[in-house]
Amino acid sequence: MSVRKRIDGWRWAGRVFLTLLLIFTVLPMFWMILTSVKSQFAAMQYPPQWWPAEPTLQNYVKLLDVTNRVGREFLLYFWNSLYVSTATTILGVAVAVPAAYAFSRFRFPGRTFLFFAVLLRNMFPAVVFLMPLFLLMRWMGLVGTHAALILTYLTFGLPLSIWLLKGFYDNIPVQLEQAARIDGATRFQAFLLIVMPLSMPGIIATAIFSFIGAWNEYVYAATFINDQDRMTLPVGIQRFFAEFATDWPGLMAATFLMSVPVVVMFLVLQKYFVKALTEGAVKA
Amino acid sequence: MAQVILRDVVKTYGTVTAVNRVSFTVEDGEFVALVGPSGCGKTTTLNLIAGLIPMSGGDIMIGDRLVNDLDPKDRDIAMVFQNYALYPNKTVFKNLAFPLQMRKLPRAEIDAKVREAARVLDITALLERKPRELSGGQQQRVALGRALVRDPRAFLMDEPLSNLDAKLRVQMRSELKRFHQDLGATVIYVTHDQLEAVTMADKMAVMSGGDLQQYAAPAEIFSSPLNTFVASFVGSPAMSLVPLTAQTRGTEVVLTHADAWELPLSPANARKALRATGPEVILGARHSTIALHKSPHPGAVPARVYTVEPTGDITFVQVYLGPSVVVVSLEPHVPIAADEPVWLQFDQARIHLFDGRSQLALSSG
Numbered sequence: 001m002s003v004r005k006r007i008d009g010w011r012w013a014g015r016v017f018l019t020l021l022l023i024f025t026v027l028p029m030f031w032m033i034l035t036s037v038k039s040q041f042a043a044m045q046y047p048p049q050w051w052p053a054e055p056t057l058q059n060y061v062k063l064l065d066v067t068n069r070v071g072r073e074f075l076l077y078f079w080n081s082l083y084v085s086t087a088t089t090i091l092g093v094a095v096a097v098p099a100a101y102a103f104s105r106f107r108f109p110g111r112t113f114l115f116f117a118v119l120l121r122n123m124f125p126a127v128v129f130l131m132p133l134f135l136l137m138r139w140m141g142l143v144g145t146h147a148a149l150i151l152t153y154l155t156f157g158l159p160l161s162i163w164l165l166k167g168f169y170d171n172i173p174v175q176l177e178q179a180a181r182i183d184g185a186t187r188f189q190a191f192l193l194i195v196m197p198l199s200m201p202g203i204i205a206t207a208i209f210s211f212i213g214a215w216n217e218y219v220y221a222a223t224f225i226n227d228q229d230r231m232t233l234p235v236g237i238q239r240f241f242a243e244f245a246t247d248w249p250g251l252m253a254a255t256f257l258m259s260v261p262v263v264v265m266f267l268v269l270q271k272y273f274v275k276a277l278t279e280g281a282v283k284a
Numbered sequence: 285m286a287q288v289i290l291r292d293v294v295k296t297y298g299t300v301t302a303v304n305r306v307s308f309t310v311e312d313g314e315f316v317a318l319v320g321p322s323g324c325g326k327t328t329t330l331n332l333i334a335g336l337i338p339m340s341g342g343d344i345m346i347g348d349r350l351v352n353d354l355d356p357k358d359r360d361i362a363m364v365f366q367n368y369a370l371y372p373n374k375t376v377f378k379n380l381a382f383p384l385q386m387r388k389l390p391r392a393e394i395d396a397k398v399r400e401a402a403r404v405l406d407i408t409a410l411l412e413r414k415p416r417e418l419s420g421g422q423q424q425r426v427a428l429g430r431a432l433v434r435d436p437r438a439f440l441m442d443e444p445l446s447n448l449d450a451k452l453r454v455q456m457r458s459e460l461k462r463f464h465q466d467l468g469a470t471v472i473y474v475t476h477d478q479l480e481a482v483t484m485a486d487k488m489a490v491m492s493g494g495d496l497q498q499y500a501a502p503a504e505i506f507s508s509p510l511n512t513f514v515a516s517f518v519g520s521p522a523m524s525l526v527p528l529t530a531q532t533r534g535t536e537v538v539l540t541h542a543d544a545w546e547l548p549l550s551p552a553n554a555r556k557a558l559r560a561t562g563p564e565v566i567l568g569a570r571h572s573t574i575a576l577h578k579s580p581h582p583g584a585v586p587a588r589v590y591t592v593e594p595t596g597d598i599t600f601v602q603v604y605l606g607p608s609v610v611v612v613s614l615e616p617h618v619p620i621a622a623d624e625p626v627w628l629q630f631d632q633a634r635i636h637l638f639d640g641r642s643q644l645a646l647s648s649g
Contacts, residue, residue, distance in 0.1 A: 173367060173369060175365045175366075175367055175369035176369050176371060176372075178331075178334070178336050178356070178363070178365070178369065179363065179365060179369040179371075179430075180371075180382070180386075181336065181355070181356040181357055182334055182336075182356045182357070182359075182361060182362065182363045183357070183362075183382050183383035183386055183430070184357045184383055184386030184387050185357060185386050186355065186357065187355075189386070194371055197373050198372065198373060
């Protein structure tokens, strides 16, 4: 009886903790959405309007309207972000999948060294590499291009992707491939027809990681890109501070629109994501 | 179906030799069991035949083809794995169809062959299920089905029964044997369970430490093991091995232990003992060839009971003969207790003598 009580006590403590955590994470988002439908005047009132008295979608209309300058710029930044993030994701998966498979299945000279070398990047804060990478990009003539960002995001995203996917491949019995090869498949076909479908959750999780990482990145985007036409969203949104004497509702609306693709993607693919974290990385 | 020939097959991993110059021939339609303890190289040998790992040396022929450099897919063999290796994301039907699809058979033919294999193995009702929805025995049948859905030149099986519970294992054992007889299939079967090998195989390849110790029919391996390893590995309970010293007493040869007692040898056994490279000789005897007396008996040697293990229809008695333990079997009604002094009489026609140094069986001729 007492054992049951203790478990219940822990469960309640857990619920309380999760509730607090939920409030902590959701409240800012909630406030962001509320502010985005206020007028500039209402947003600045003190004491604050807890609930918008005259809700308006005007800020969203302005951002999505190509006929005015703000809308045109916002949509251009959005497109730039989408382009950079998608390219990072596709290239990242294309490199991480074979790399992780090789680390998992093959024994080659320098395997352990290479594997930890891949992780070495993650031991330093990203900012440490700002200057070296900038110099490198300038030397390659890539400063100011999206390629510079894509390359940078790849070097940051790949270690985690490879690590995560390797855990996945480690958990797929090698006998499945052996069976496929005996059944008439080449090594590549065995990978493509048997291993790939089984590692789909891992690949999807990896893709989400890469995409979110690239989508939210600010420091490198601010350093490498000076041309306004090529700015990505995190940098572009910054302009709301300067030009409009901090247009809070506009900024919040832009921020909300920026979070939409990530949230939608996450909701659609979350079951794979959870599967990846529980089946792949943790077990390995 | 086809013959499979291994000639001086070697597999090394760095400085470790996993398979050391193994040669044997599996005749067309034969059931050969590769047996040995864990790490003896039996599974590695099977993987070499399948082509899943590259050989370090030697030749493998399947049928009339040298397959040394062929991919597994081109060797035309089928394999059943210990963990079944069913494709978890495919239904049973698709699992069975996969080898045929890979060979680009027309759809109608695939369908017919899969249904035929399913009928033979009595798994037709399971065709639309996923492997995880099946019991261990059912998964086993599907794995077997995937192997026999096409006509391979040989079946390779890697401990296919070891994941089943004891009762199912015995049942599947007889089914596999029947399947081999009905198909006249060439089967190479890896197991660590010598009983499985003895009951199913036409021939046994006993391996240890990467070396092929003996390759013969189970009866021959049982009756004339080539060395002490084979003698102690095959048979349950294992053959008792007693290290002794051979001495000449005039015209007689006797085996002694620390001069406590002497066991006179028959003329044939005496000739064997004299062929040893030194005086050390190992006496081997199976439980059924040793008579146990409760009082001194001519030609019997003194010993002391260690434990008594009644199994129902037969009672095994472990007896200390000097420092060695010897297993003797008795009728269950014979009264006997631990620490009782007893006298053991060896059947001279059925004992085995091994060289104490080389561990090899001693022959009289």
